[in-house]
Amino acid sequence: MNQDFSGLLNSLKQLAQTGLGEQIGRGIERETLRIKANGQLAQTPHQRQRLGSNLTNPLITTDYAENLLEFVTPVEHNHAQLMDALKDIHSYTIDAIGDELLWPMSMPCFVGNDDDIPLATYGQSNVGMMKHIYRRGLKARYGSTMQIIAGIHYNFSLPESFWPQWQKILGNEQPLQEFISDQYMHIIRNFYRYGWVISYWFGASPALCKSFIQDRQSRLEFKSLGQGSLYLPYATSLRMSDLGYTSSAHSNLQISYNSLKEYVCSVRKATQTPSKEFAKLGVKVDGEYRQLNSNALQIENELYAPIRAKRVTQSGQTPSQALYEKGIEYIEVRSLDLNPFVPQGVDSFQLQFIDSLLLWCLIMPSESFAPGELQQCRDNLNQVAVEGRDPELKLAINGQERFVHDWLSEINQGMSQLASALGEPYAAAFERVTQRPPLSEQLLAQLLSEDEDNNKLALELAKNHKLALQEHSLSVWSKAQLDEVVAQSLEKQKMIEQQDTLSFDEYIQDYFARAREPISS
Template structure:
């Protein structure tokens, strides 16, 4: 029985909209003239590696604001607003959080890799700087995290003929990821907000109009030879492991898909312990919203994700996702 058939069998009072949400927002610290701030991460926030809500991303001047798990989009956005307020009061009075995904005018030599305490994290960032360049790392955005509601998943499982809850949940999240990648051009079309790059940011001019540099192949993406299949969870896990073994990736988190499976420390654990939630990584900062994302966007995406869960999965997954990528590139 397909997932949309299971959804149709649910009682009218079933908790279809039940879910958990979280938001991660990246933003650059700049001075009042719009130039990158060269001050260190605010010491008043304590150890950045252990602060639960305010950390440093790739660059020393790139803050990452992380909400706790929320039971609604409204609550998640309220958390982000509060954390944004704390961040704004913690940085220097002469500094602001840059509202755009694309950075102000910068030079590669200006970008200082975050001075983190963890040795591997410092090594990882230096590796990324050498492999992809430092300027691309300064592109910022929003990560939208969602876990399907426990009661919703249990209701669907009860209607199914499945006996393994972990395998059932993995199938739900895999289908959701497949359809998200297949139709992510919709997200780029509706919410793309990175149409301009400062002169000199890219080595060559981009002749066509742009909706989102960040969500195009001009953004922060893997090398073209990194092709990971989403046709099955085993294929996904094995492909990334093979790239790491061959030295093409340094760690599993170097695979920069628009969607990531989350909830376990290593990918292989998804197979026997299960996927907990999905992280959607292709949201530009909304420059017209003080905290970078609107309530309308959050609610629209939630409904889109439920639609992707309802829709049939593609028959030829790799081909459909390649077509989705090509269309997203055209839209971006």
């Protein structure tokens, strides 16, 4: 470890003793496919009368498809409260979807073809139509099957009271918000360097249904499992590999993480750079939109990344405008597979481990990326995703190439000290994670022991999880409160639709005109 590590660790320990761990803001977004009792994709539309408007319900929405649910917790400062909120949302939803189940795996169940995946619709308002047409563009560009891969997004923010103290410790004299943004970018760069440990420990997609591959070419040497599954012996997270939700179409985008300004400018450039490949698809064909535009990114959300800088946007703002005007508010970790062994898809031990990792990334040195370094980080993540448990695997980080287990040993040493500094719950969570086999190893061992199909095991787990969620007693909200959220969301969607004054063509032109406006300093 570097010489500064011990000093910063001691400073962080002192801050932790004042309750830092209970002041961190945390939120979860969990994606999950609705399936029929036989394990096939549900073809029913989103249950709007039972679950509310997927445009305006703050807790329950849909992601890419009508059958791809997304559950969103409020920001919480306590892990137990956060998990209770997530369980409440799951339990309420299970009651609403009748005989259907929630698919517990990140990689999809059997999918015959793209047309079996109904794109999510959000009503007739301009904002709702824009969300739907954005998804049409994703289908045309990448295909639907890739878009229904599910995961956990973990939102993390350090308390406002932390930053002036941390700034004083570092002897920094920048304006406070500029300092905060720089520190979050510091974390993000180190997450690119070391965040592959999340896939190593928590990757839970070493196997998939053969239907996901179909006619797609792959350089990966899959082995067969059961009647219809494929796997890689040392894989951790096929979701995070080149096969999964990452996109080769984005490999040439020059996104910079060396400063907030460079990041914002590079993302904005990608949304304004024409793509010859995507132009061939057409934008408006026979009077109907096929995609929002033919640029490298239709909108900023199309940038696939394992971690993002975030700020809540105001009406009419793009994410980059909000970031540049007000600075980074929180970071979103997007590399976490669904944990198939728990009904809510993630547990508090995993989140406490990630908290420790992010704070470790904060106190470790984080130089600006050298040319080619970001791509090396992406290559490392892909390697861990497809062969992370191979003892012969080597990764190059900061110009040093070592075996993956040597990197893990060094990272574990520092993270163990940091977790202990945060307090006993974090230390216990770190020990629990690192003293057990990685989730991918546990899952694959169970599949191989009985030569069982990935889908068969997933269906068994889905049924067990449904029973557990039906037995869950709501604790954060009452049923009446959640019913009221549903009713209010339906009314809010009606209001949005009634307030539209522009045609959709005018709305789109106005949106992208505002998106191209110079960012204010």
